[in-house]
Amino acid sequence: MALDRRIVELYDEYTHKPLDRRVFMNRLVAIAGSATAAEAALAMLEPNYAQAQQVKPDDARISVSRLDQSVDGVALKGYLVTPKAQTKRGGILVIHENRGLNPHIEDITRRMALEGFTALGLDFLTPLGGTPADPDAARALFPKLSVEAVVAQGRAALKYLASRPDATAKTGAVGFCWGGGAVNDLAVSAPELAAGVVFYGRPPDLAKVAEIKARLLIQQASRDTRLVGLLPDYETALKAAGIRYEAIVYPDVDHAFMNDTSAERYDAATAKQAWARTVAFLKAETGTA
Template sequence: MTATTEHSIPTMSAKDIPQEAFDWYDEYAHGDIDRRTFLSRLGSLSIAGLTLPVVAGALLPNYALAEQVSFNDSDIQASYVTFDTPNGHGQGRGYLVIPKGVDANNKAPTVLVAHENRGLNPYIEDVARRLAKAGFIAFAPDALFPLGGYPGNDDEGRVMQKTLDGAKIEGDFMDAASLLEKHAYGTGKVGMVGFCYGGYLTNTLAANMPNTIAAAAPFYGTPAKAHIEQIKGPLQLHFAELDKRVNATWPAYEEALKKHKVPYTAYVYTNANHGFHNDSTARYQEKNAELAWSRTLEFFTQNLAS
């Protein structure tokens, strides 16, 4: 029997993939090129001993690799709940995970989890479970609920999310934050973490809901478009060194944060690509991902304590 390391890509590792392939995947994942163009570019690479299906398979998500906390872990209780979103699409649905022993008499801080630009996929659900395992009530809304919810694959989810009104998605997540602030088992302290598009949402809610979001941790997210001066809670920002697209937005954002005296800490992870925390693809970097996550948990523990 051959053993494989947890979260590894058995057929190919990141070091085997040219940086151009990661850059093209980022363009594809964010809608700048279509799937055919992405695969055509991959096919143009000369990678000794590796076929196009192997390279593409390493870059595209395999969510069997992304489960760190089982959905039936005895330390958590997970369920799907619907909620009213008057500032968004009218009604939303999300994945709520509560730590064992938390109730109205033994409350816990809450964390809103914002997914990427493709809906509530299994990786983001696992992030919510990881937070609950660490003692936080976690809630991960699905922006695609108005269209029937995450369809089971990222390609279709990405296309679906592009058809939605961005302002209404923001409203859905704002109403989710308000729900957490008033949750019967919550302390009233709300943190937020998001990835990629969810990182943008995290920056946006920190700016638009400064009295609700007590601590925000965007991972490779672009800045809020307005009201940066309103941010009160501290930001902990995580960037990937090789993520040219997002990193190009950081200098102006940092200047605005400094101008308005917003408390923040920014980390840049060496040789990391956009999406390095997502353990379902070859972009995942275990060392950097675990360091960023440990910093995030410590950040929430410090800033969401009652």
């Protein structure tokens, strides 16, 4: 049975505003009717990493390592995954939600490598000490990250990916939620980016849209009214600047429909469709077979 929409919307407010945990729980109990019902609802919304893992870290088809190096003076730490096949391939920067580099994003990174890319899940919280284990603590750090710091890390990561001996020299980025917004910010600031995929992310500064060189695939959820409401002005700016893009609003799904760690918001059919579009788009734009 589907949750009360007020609970889903409250959880979205909690994860994006963000709300203090105590305030959130008090409001959740009031809607759910009891502490027991509130806990049951929360279990459907909060991530369950173990149940949602699609690709195991020791999958024989991929190689997994931790990246820890500096590029042009920018410290990069992240989760690097490559396919075992010895072919030239595009590099894909995987940009996390506002929980940081967690097991779900690492799983997404492994999935991307299985599609034939060099995939890097970068920890954008590295300048602030890295992603903490507590997701509330992670969310609290994101307001302290400047757009400039995010773009500097992103560009350094793209340079690393493009310079690898197994690279086609063409790079793409895919981001979710906060990471979707980061892809947009990177697109206006990194002419070397060939392709960007935005999953339920905010637009960039519209005054800078004309600076975009990448091709964009923008994927939003119809029930995510806040972000869908921002899309028309973004599209107007993209069209005026002649930017190559495609924008899709998937019907009857919530924000985070790709995140299979959340039983309530995940939509398997839409996620499969959006993933297939993402992979085909990134392969075409990065020269990956």
